Amino acid sequence: MKKSNIKKRRRLIAIVCIFLILIFISWLIFRKKDYTIEYEKNDYKIKETYNKEKDYYSFLISKGEKTYYTILPNSHFLSKKLIYEITTLETEEENCIKIFSNKLRFSPLCQKENTQISYHLVSEEMKEKLQEKEKEIPLQKDVYNQIEINTLLYNDYYIWNYKGFYHLKNDTKETISLFEKDIYEPKLLAKVEDYLFIPDYNSEYFFEKVTLLNRKTGKQEIWKLKEPIYFDSIILGELDGFLYLVDKHEKVEWKINPKKKTMEKIGNEKDGGPTYQNKWIDVSMTKLLNNDYTFKGIYPMEYKIENGLKAKIENQEILLKEQSPTKIITTLEKGVFYLQDDILYTYQEEYGEVQIMKFFEWNFNSTNVIFIF
Numbered sequence: 001m002k003k004s005n006i007k008k009r010r011r012l013i014a015i016v017c018i019f020l021i022l023i024f025i026s027w028l029i030f031r032k033k034d035y036t037i038e039y040e041k042n043d044y045k046i047k048e049t050y051n052k053e054k055d056y057y058s059f060l061i062s063k064g065e066k067t068y069y070t071i072l073p074n075s076h077f078l079s080k081k082l083i084y085e086i087t088t089l090e091t092e093e094e095n096c097i098k099i100f101s102n103k104l105r106f107s108p109l110c111q112k113e114n115t116q117i118s119y120h121l122v123s124e125e126m127k128e129k130l131q132e133k134e135k136e137i138p139l140q141k142d143v144y145n146q147i148e149i150n151t152l153l154y155n156d157y158y159i160w161n162y163k164g165f166y167h168l169k170n171d172t173k174e175t176i177s178l179f180e181k182d183i184y185e186p187k188l189l190a191k192v193e194d195y196l197f198i199p200d201y202n203s204e205y206f207f208e209k210v211t212l213l214n215r216k217t218g219k220q221e222i223w224k225l226k227e228p229i230y231f232d233s234i235i236l237g238e239l240d241g242f243l244y245l246v247d248k249h250e251k252v253e254w255k256i257n258p259k260k261k262t263m264e265k266i267g268n269e270k271d272g273g274p275t276y277q278n279k280w281i282d283v284s285m286t287k288l289l290n291n292d293y294t295f296k297g298i299y300p301m302e303y304k305i306e307n308g309l310k311a312k313i314e315n316q317e318i319l320l321k322e323q324s325p326t327k328i329i330t331t332l333e334k335g336v337f338y339l340q341d342d343i344l345y346t347y348q349e350e351y352g353e354v355q356i357m358k359f360f361e362w363n364f365n366s367t368n369v370i371f372i373f
Contacts, residue, residue: 035080042086044097050076056300057104058313061086066095068109068116069316071300073333077103089129094122096130107349108132117319120352135350144173148358153346155332156215158196159359160186160369165196168357178211184365190235191371192243195258199231206230206249212258215373223261229254236275236288237295244295246273246288253288303328303336309347311336320347329370337372344370 036049047060056073061083085100089108096119099106108119108130119130142149145166147159152170159166164178183201190197196213206228212221230249237244243256246267253267253274267273272284278297287293296302302312305328309321325338325345335348342362347353362368 037080039081041083042088044086046083048080048082051300052076054300057082058300059083059099060316061097061099061109063088065114066111068097068111069313069318070106070109071313072104072106073300074104079103089126091123091125091129094126096122096126098130115319116316118321118347118352121319121322134352137351137354140170142173144168145175146360150355150357152356153348153351153354156373157357158215158371158373160189165371176213185367186369188229188231188233188235188245189369189371190238190243190245191373192238192256192258193241194373196371197243197256197258199229203231210258212261223258226263234289236293237298239276239295239298244275246285248289251285251289253285299331299333301331303331303338305338309336309338321353327367330372332372337370 044063049058058071061068089096096110156169162182165176198211200207208228209224232248234246251269255264255266269285275293276295311318327339329337344356
C-alpha cells in the first residue's frame with residue numbers, strides 16, 4: 001500500500017475519533033441530569049429541583065413564614081436558576097406571588113390562612129391585582145343519550161352504559177355495543193395507552209379472551225389469552241403500555257401488553273410480585289392480595305378528597321376546590337377529572353374548575369366506569 005494512502009487512512013481514522021470524542025463530550029455536558037440548587041430573588045429563597053425520571057421541575061419558594069410550592073412538567077433546559085423575578089401581591093386575607101422566567105410559564109401562587117390555594121379560588125379583589133386573563137373554555141353544548149355536554153376540552157371519553165360505551169369526543173358521538181346482558185360492575189375494564197382492555201363478561205368465573213378496542217382507529221380485536229384470568233382479579237395499574245394485574249384465585253401477577261398481545265407471569269405465591277409506589281418495589285403475594293397496592297406516584301402531582309379537593313406534591317398540599325367531590329375518576333398530565341353527584345368536572349391549571357358533562361345515571365351509580373384519553 002502506498003504511503004500516501006496510509007496517511008489518508010490514518011487521517012480519516014483520527015478525524016472519526018475526534019468526532020466521536022466530541023459527540024461523547026457533548027452528551028456528557030448536555031444530557032438530562034437530576035439537580036437541586038438554591039438561590040434568592042427579591043428576598044425570596046428558591047429551591048429549584050429537576051427530576052430526570054419524571055421530567056418535571058419543582059420549586060419551593062419561601063419568605064419568612066410564607067412558603068409556596070409548584071411543579072411544572074416540561075422538557076429539559078440546559079440553564080438553571082430559571083426564575084429571574086418575583087413580585088408580591090396582598091389583600092387583607094390573601095397573599096400571592098407572581099413568578100417570572102424566560103423559560104417557564106408560572107401561574108400565580110397564593111395563600112389564604114397559611115394554606116396554599118389555587119389562584120382560581122382567590123377573591124375578586126385579588127383577581128384584579130393579579131390581572132390574570134382567564135382562558136376561554138371551548139363550549140360544545142349538546143345532548144347525547146341523556147348526557148348533557150358542556151365542553152369536551154379536546155379529550156376523548158368512553159362512558160360505560162352497562163352493555164358497552166357511549167363514546168364522546170369533539171367530532172364523534174356514538175354508542176359501542178359489546179354485550180347483550182347488563183354488566184353492572186365491570187371491575188377489570190382497563191385503559192392501557194390507546195387501548196381499552198375489555199374482558200369477556202359473557203363468561204362466568206374466568207375469561208379466556210378479551211376485546212381490545214383501539215381508540216385511535218376505532219377497531220375492535222378479539223385476543224385469546226394463553227391462560228385464563230379469574231374475575232376476582234385486582235388491577236394494580238398501567239404503566240408504559242403494560243397492564244399489571246393480580247389473579248387472586250391463582251395467586252399470580254400478570255404483566256399484559258395489549259398492543260403486542262403478550263402476557264407474562266411476573267409474580268407468584270412464593271416470590272411475591274412488583275408494584276409501583278413512587279418507584280418499583282417487590283411485595284409479598286399476601287400483601288398484594290389483601291392491601292391497597294394500586295400504583296401510586298406515576299404523575300408528579302396526585303389528588304385527594306379531604307375537606308375539599310387537594311393536589312398533593314411530595315409533602316405539600318394545595319387546595320383546588322372547597323367542596324369535596326364524590327369521586328376522583330382519573331388523573332391526566334394536564335389535570336384531574338372527578339364526579340360531583342351527577343356532574344363530571346375537571347380541574348386544570350389553565351382553566352380552573354370546568355364542568356364537562358352531566359349524566360343523571362351517575363346519581364345512582366357513581367362507581368360507573370369512565371375512561372378519558
